[in-house]
Amino acid sequence: MKAMVVFYSMYGHVYAMAEAVAQGVREVEGAQAELLQVPELVPDNILEEAGATKAREAFAHIPVATPDDLTNAHALIFGTPTRFGNMCAQMRNFLDQTGALWAQGALVGKVGSVFVSTATQHGGQETTITSFHTTLLHHGMIVVGMPYSEARQMTLDEVSGGSPYGVTTIAGSDGSRTPSENELAMARFQGRHVALIAKKLFEA
Numbered sequence: 001m002k003a004m005v006v007f008y009s010m011y012g013h014v015y016a017m018a019e020a021v022a023q024g025v026r027e028v029e030g031a032q033a034e035l036l037q038v039p040e041l042v043p044d045n046i047l048e049e050a051g052a053t054k055a056r057e058a059f060a061h062i063p064v065a066t067p068d069d070l071t072n073a074h075a076l077i078f079g080t081p082t083r084f085g086n087m088c089a090q091m092r093n094f095l096d097q098t099g100a101l102w103a104q105g106a107l108v109g110k111v112g113s114v115f116v117s118t119a120t121q122h123g124g125q126e127t128t129i130t131s132f133h134t135t136l137l138h139h140g141m142i143v144v145g146m147p148y149s150e151a152r153q154m155t156l157d158e159v160s161g162g163s164p165y166g167v168t169t170i171a172g173s174d175g176s177r178t179p180s181e182n183e184l185a186m187a188r189f190q191g192r193h194v195a196l197i198a199k200k201l202f203e204a
C-alpha cells in the first residue's frame with residue numbers, strides 16, 4: 001500500500017505537518033509514504049519580499065508533483081495553507097490540471113484526506129478542509145478525516161489545531177508558531193489512519 005503526501009507550503013508549517021503525516025503512514029506495516037510538493041506559482045521576488053525564500057530551503061529537496069503522479073498511490077493525503085478560508089492557489093492550480101485524470105476516472109476509489117495550516121485559530125481551518133473535500137469527491141475518492149478516537153483534538157489545556165475533518169496547525173499571524181507536539185501527534189495519527197483504511201481496501 002502506498003500513500004502520497006502532496007502539499008504546498010510557503011513558510012514550512014504545512015511541510016512539517018506533511019513529514020509527520022508521512023511518518024504516521026510508515027508506522028503501518030507494509031505501507032510506503034512519498035512526499036511531493038505542488039509547483040510554486042509566486043514569482044521569486046514576491047517570495048523574497050514575503051520572507052519565504054529562506055524557509056523554503058528546508059523542503060527544496062522534495063520533488064515537485066505532476067498530475068500523473070497521483071495515479072501511483074492508493075491514498076492521497078493533501079496539505080495546504082489556508083488562503084482566505086480556502087486552499088492555496090498553487091494547490092488549486094495543480095488540481096485544475098487533473099481534468100484528464102477525472103475524465104479517465106483515474107482516482108476513483110482512492111482514499112483521500114486533507115490537512116491544513118492557518119495563521120489564526122478561526123481563520124478557516126474547517127472551511128479549507130471541507131471545501132477541499134468537494135474536489136476529492138468529484139474525483140470519486142473515499143474521503144477520510146480524523147475521527148474523535150484521536151482524542152488530542154479535544155484538548156482545551158493549550159491552543160491546538162485538530163478537527164474531525166482533518167488535522168490542522170496554527171502558524172500565528174506572524175508565522176512564528178511552529179506545529180505543537182499535540183498537532184504533530186495528530187498528523188501522525190491521520191497518516192496512520194489513512195494507511196490502515198487503504199490497506200484494508202487494497203490488500204484485502
Ligand SMILES: Cc1cc2nc3c(=O)[nH]c(=O)nc-3n(C[C@H](O)[C@H](O)[C@H](O)COP(=O)(O)O)c2cc1C
Nearest residue numbers: 009010011012013014081084085117118119120123
Ligand atoms: C494571501 C494569504 C491569505 C491568507 N488567508 C488566511 C486566512 O484566511 N486565514 C488564516 O488563518 N490565515 C491565512 N493566511 C495565513 C496562512 O494560512 C499561513 O501563512 C500558513 O498557514 C502558513 O503555512 P506555511 O508555512 O506552510 O505556508 C493567509 C496568507 C496569505 C499569504
